[in-house]
Amino acid sequence: MSEEKLVLGFEGHTVEKTVKLPEGEPRPWDLTSKLEVVGKHHPRVDGLLKATGKARYTHDVRLPGMLWGVLLRSPHGAARVKSVDLTKALASPGVKAAFSLEKSEVRFHGDEVAALCAETLDQAREAVRAIKVDYEVVPCVVDATDARKEDAPRVFAKRENILTSPMSQKRGDPAAALSSADKVVKATYRTQVQTHSALETHGVVARWEDDGSLTCYASTQGTFSVRDGLTAQKLWKLKASECRVIAEHVGGGFGAKFGPGVEGVAAARLAKEAKAPVWLMVDRKGEHLSCGNRPDSVQEMQGGITTDWKLTVLTVSSYGTGGVAAGAGVYNPGDYYKVPNVEKREESVFTNAGGARAFRAPGHPQGCFALEQMVDELADAIGMDPLEVRLKNDPSVVRQEEWKIGAERIGWKEKRNKTPGRGAGGDGAPPRPYAGTVLRGVGCAAARWGGHGGPGATVLVKVDEDGSVEVRSGAQDIGTGTRTVLAAIVAEELGLEGPEAVKVFLGDTRDPVGPGSGGSRTASSIAPAARSAAAQVKDAFWAALKKALMKVADSPEGQMKGGKVLLDLNSGPKWIPFAEAVKKTGKKGFQASADRQDNYKGAGFHEQGVAGCQFAEVEVDLETGKIRVLRVVAVQDMGTIVDALTAESQVIGAVIQGVSYALFEERIMDRRSGRMLNADFLHYKIAAPADCPEIVPILFPVAAGMNNVGLLGLGEPPTIPTAAAIANAFANATGVRLREIPMTPARVLAALEGSAKPKKEWR
Amino acid sequence: MNAFDLLRPRDIETATKALKGESPPVVKAGGMDLLDRMKEGIDRPAALLDIQKIDSLRGIDATQSSLTIGALATLAEIAASEAVRKQARALAEAAGEAATPQVRSVATLGGNLLQRSRCWYYRSSDFEPCLKRGGKECFAKEGRNKIHAIFGTEAPCVAVHPSSLAPALVALDATVGVVREKTLVTKPIADVFVDGTTCDRDHALAPDELLASVSIPLGRRSAYREFQERATYDWALASCAVSFVWRDGVCAEPRIVLGAVAHRPVRREAAEAHLAGKKLTPELAREVAAKALEGAKPLAENGYKIQIARALVMRALLAAAGMEAGK
Numbered sequence A: 001m002s003e004e005k006l007v008l009g010f011e012g013h014t015v016e017k018t019v020k021l022p023e024g025e026p027r028p029w030d031l032t033s034k035l036e037v038v039g040k041h042h043p044r045v046d047g048l049l050k051a052t053g054k055a056r057y058t059h060d061v062r063l064p065g066m067l068w069g070v071l072l073r074s075p076h077g078a079a080r081v082k083s084v085d086l087t088k089a090l091a092s093p094g095v096k097a098a099f100s101l102e103k104s105e106v107r108f109h110g111d112e113v114a115a116l117c118a119e120t121l122d123q124a125r126e127a128v129r130a131i132k133v134d135y136e137v138v139p140c141v142v143d144a145t146d147a148r149k150e151d152a153p154r155v156f157a158k159r160e161n162i163l164t165s166p167m168s169q170k171r172g173d174p175a176a177a178l179s180s181a182d183k184v185v186k187a188t189y190r191t192q193v194q195t196h197s198a199l200e201t202h203g204v205v206a207r208w209e210d211d212g213s214l215t216c217y218a219s220t221q222g223t224f225s226v227r228d229g230l231t232a233q234k235l236w237k238l239k240a241s242e243c244r245v246i247a248e249h250v251g252g253g254f255g256a257k258f259g260p261g262v263e264g265v266a267a268a269r270l271a272k273e274a275k276a277p278v279w280l281m282v283d284r285k286g287e288h289l290s291c292g293n294r295p296d297s298v299q300e301m302q303g304g305i306t307t308d309w310k311l312t313v314l315t316v317s318s319y320g321t322g323g324v325a326a327g328a329g330v331y332n333p334g335d336y337y338k339v340p341n342v343e344k345r346e347e348s349v350f351t352n353a354g355g356a357r358a359f360r361a362p363g364h365p366q367g368c369f370a371l372e373q374m375v376d377e378l379a380d381a382i383g384m385d386p387l388e389v390r391l392k393n394d395p396s397v398v399r400q401e402e403w404k405i406g407a408e409r410i411g412w413k414e415k416r417n418k419t420p421g422r423g424a425g426g427d428g429a430p431p432r433p434y435a436g437t438v439l440r441g442v443g444c445a446a447a448r449w450g451g452h453g454g455p456g457a458t459v460l461v462k463v464d465e466d467g468s469v470e471v472r473s474g475a476q477d478i479g480t481g482t483r484t485v486l487a488a489i490v491a492e493e494l495g496l497e498g499p500e501a502v503k504v505f506l507g508d509t510r511d512p513v514g515p516g517s518g519g520s521r522t523a524s525s526i527a528p529a530a531r532s533a534a535a536q537v538k539d540a541f542w543a544a545l546k547k548a549l550m551k552v553a554d555s556p557e558g559q560m561k562g563g564k565v566l567l568d569l570n571s572g573p574k575w576i577p578f579a580e581a582v583k584k585t586g587k588k589g590f591q592a593s594a595d596r597q598d599n600y601k602g603a604g605f606h607e608q609g610v611a612g613c614q615f616a617e618v619e620v621d622l623e624t625g626k627i628r629v630l631r632v633v634a635v636q637d638m639g640t641i642v643d644a645l646t647a648e649s650q651v652i653g654a655v656i657q658g659v660s661y662a663l664f665e666e667r668i669m670d671r672r673s674g675r676m677l678n679a680d681f682l683h684y685k686i687a688a689p690a691d692c693p694e695i696v697p698i699l700f701p702v703a704a705g706m707n708n709v710g711l712l713g714l715g716e717p718p719t720i721p722t723a724a725a726i727a728n729a730f731a732n733a734t735g736v737r738l739r740e741i742p743m744t745p746a747r748v749l750a751a752l753e754g755s756a757k758p759k760k761e762w763r
Numbered sequence B: 001m002n003a004f005d006l007l008r009p010r011d012i013e014t015a016t017k018a019l020k021g022e023s024p025p026v027v028k029a030g031g032m033d034l035l036d037r038m039k040e041g042i043d044r045p046a047a048l049l050d051i052q053k054i055d056s057l058r059g060i061d062a063t064q065s066s067l068t069i070g071a072l073a074t075l076a077e078i079a080a081s082e083a084v085r086k087q088a089r090a091l092a093e094a095a096g097e098a099a100t101p102q103v104r105s106v107a108t109l110g111g112n113l114l115q116r117s118r119c120w121y122y123r124s125s126d127f128e129p130c131l132k133r134g135g136k137e138c139f140a141k142e143g144r145n146k147i148h149a150i151f152g153t154e155a156p157c158v159a160v161h162p163s164s165l166a167p168a169l170v171a172l173d174a175t176v177g178v179v180r181e182k183t184l185v186t187k188p189i190a191d192v193f194v195d196g197t198t199c200d201r202d203h204a205l206a207p208d209e210l211l212a213s214v215s216i217p218l219g220r221r222s223a224y225r226e227f228q229e230r231a232t233y234d235w236a237l238a239s240c241a242v243s244f245v246w247r248d249g250v251c252a253e254p255r256i257v258l259g260a261v262a263h264r265p266v267r268r269e270a271a272e273a274h275l276a277g278k279k280l281t282p283e284l285a286r287e288v289a290a291k292a293l294e295g296a297k298p299l300a301e302n303g304y305k306i307q308i309a310r311a312l313v314m315r316a317l318l319a320a321a322g323m324e325a326g327k
């Protein structure tokens, strides 16, 4: 153990703190660190490859002799499978292997029934139609409210449809607090089922090697979890060392891509039976039906506030459905603000629909949508500015600052509509025809998250004798910029010019172990290991240099910069290129690998979680019910900024997904048949470029002293508050609360109509 | 998708002859709609007749009295045509707002008018065939119907006609030229569409008929407004095309047509009568719009379309008269 004195915090709020470091760790970056590469805007190191279509995704993998796999899915919401006849399919042109999954029942539209592979994709798709399945259709239920009823069909014969979650919360005396609060608001908020809709669908290309080992290219957020899922199968005997998973580039995941999935196991099995590599990527329909979703929610909430702006109590009773999976909980309401009395109850309800999977901040956008509207409604009840109420009750020193920055940037004071529903807000005249039918307003909401990362990652850094630098981790980059982040860190540590001077290899289980990309943990877990390894390489390089030349500084500190190394040669001190310096050591190169250490006890900036907040400005067309989001200002705590460009890109992407969740996306189910009606990208609507607002990402760096890099995961938090901020802005524009998303024209018009005379629920 | 034979004739005669056979091929123009249905497996034709090589079906010609557009003109060409923008503004607006730039550069006029319903029950091969696919039942009436009809909902099928161009052309009083064997027949475009009692079809053309062209008489002011949930890449939930002869500020012979609210584009005669011979004002536009939506009988989930359509009528009228606020 060694000790380092660090200067932590952020501008205007700094603290000194001594942290204990495990042996061999470099001094953590803090506010005094002078960084040359880290913190700047760097284009993605794989940006050109991606922009030119040369980056190879799993979808693009073509192996010699490869066959094409397709899954047969249940067309029914629920049915008994009496028989599966593969005879005709096996006799179809080009078919090389087929098998039934031997299910005795299917529980949702899209449930997998059988698989086959053929010489072409068209042949495979045609052949799958020739599989004859004898179904006995049984009643199904797809709506959480219906599924809770006494006489609802059971999704699982031996289980109740309702699962009460243990994730409940209680503190203080909520009942007493509700009766003593100055104002109480009761409201019910509803959110919809959203599917992940990653651009690249799930899937695997599997090949059995001559030595009996298995190679799988997989579109995944967890190379190692795919490997472990495959080796756990009883269909074959494989050791971890005999199963290699490769994910060079991944077209998004959002939480739904861990493990091999039915499709991955099927690809490997087909490849084994057909004795040829098999490509099996799920199609868009299968992706919507069976590859994950964010559960919906109905949240009955009560909140209490005092006339001196204190939130005193929050209760929520919620239910929702994750289809055939559990996990429909919403985030704990009592963790954002200092609320002394909290109570939470929740139910996950089974329905006949595809199972939920983790989805970008699971439970949070739903919970935030309810909580942050409730805070606004409570502020309205006492006639206060909702931002002031937040400032009064928010315990996070980081977010206190963020609220102010965001408010300034959106123009909160000028734009906030003083008479909601009655005039154009803020900047005056409505911009489009029909003066008086378009209203504007602004709203805000908070986000909270974890994301410091942790152990379970090893990174290898190598400098070759020609001075080229290589970084290796078996973890994957799912589009978030992990490659660029690692390159920037190693470039910083070795004093190289920039990320492009470092070659990063990711997504291959032959390389050192790394985490799955969940919980915004990838970069935050592997970055400190990369820095440690680079620091060790640097020390070894310096020692060798000293040995070879003798006349160099004692320590490399300040002697390696911009790709050059300061040497004291016979001719005097001179900066020479790093590669030349490496040559001068006379060594074959240097390499080190380092493990991610536990987080240190930092300065406690994130005891209330990682902080973020967003402000939205919207325009509502009162005649058509169309909402246009004009602008979103997103302020996000992110620890140390490593690459500002990929960080901003994460924030922008998260806000787009949040806008899409707020306005468009919704799984539409036919209740009678249990089928999803919009398992496509036409009726399942995702915000298109023209629907996106101007997005202003404001990165808020905080030196927290938790590990040697201090980077915080950023994938999830910025998608949490967007919908809530938009809903609050809608209310500020119209004077009407819309407590349900997506805020489609139908819902907007109904809400406006239902409140021809704005009625306030607290009266 | 099933394997199929592909015929690629170079002239209309060869094409219509091929359509006459025992099991005739299905016409393919841009293929945007047809191939979608084939990929989903709800249509599996054994042969396709690709008409893209028939040059006489292309082009946009303006004469003194009319504008004639070939069936193979793409939506992009129509939207960009100076002649169309000047003489048939509603059509240019409809073609320019439909779909996406990519779709517009492939989708043809003929294919757009003859495309099949977007009803999600009809389009899904997982459903048993509904009435439109020759089955026994309509699933939408008591099912999920936020995208369905608000007029003619007593008919067996409550799907809406998806074309944006159709209401514009009906409002412009266009005619279509249809070839069967060697005969060219001209008829009002309204006759191309059918109501929800003819539920197994979305248009009245016989399988051996080829739509050759559309002609628009000149001399009308017009405009088209539509409403989509998204700003692009979406179908209209409701649309309105209007046209009238402008005589000293007075709207004569008005035609007001709603799209995406019924099995075919629907003219609203009562609203037209209320407008005829009057000077348009925003107040009058509002009254006419209210009349245009009289008689709507929405289903459980689509009552909201009434309000949107009303706004569109108002906006289209004011746009055609050059009276859009803010201009």
Ligand SMILES: Cc1cc2nc3c(=O)[nH]c(=O)nc-3n(C[C@H](O)[C@H](O)[C@H](O)COP(=O)(O)OP(=O)(O)OC[C@H]3O[C@@H](n4cnc5c(N)ncnc54)[C@H](O)[C@@H]3O)c2cc1C
Pocket: A682, B026, B027, B028, B029, B030, B031, B032, B033, B034, B035, B051, B071, B097, B098, B099, B100, B103, B106, B107, B108, B109, B110, B111, B112, B113, B114, B115, B116, B162, B163, B164, B165, B205, B209, B210, B211, B212, B233, B234, B235, B236
């Ligand atoms: C994402 C998306 C969004 C869209 N949005 C809109 C929209 O907003 N508004 C809108 O109007 N449309 C929209 N469309 C539909 C699109 O405009 C139509 O699919 C397209 O116009 C069809 O034209 P096509 O030439 O490709 O027709 P095809 O698919 O080739 O043909 C369609 C049908 O017409 C028949 N046919 C075609 N030409 C002839 C002819 N000359 N004679 C006889 N029969 C013929 C074919 O047999 C076929 O049944 C959208 C489509 C997509 C994919």
Ligand code: SF4
Pocket: B117, B119, B120, B121, B122, B130, B131, B132, B133, B137, B138, B139, B140, B141, B148, B156, B157, B158, B159, B199
């Ligand atoms: S509305 Fe028409 S197309 Fe849709 S399900 Fe009913 S019959 Fe079929």
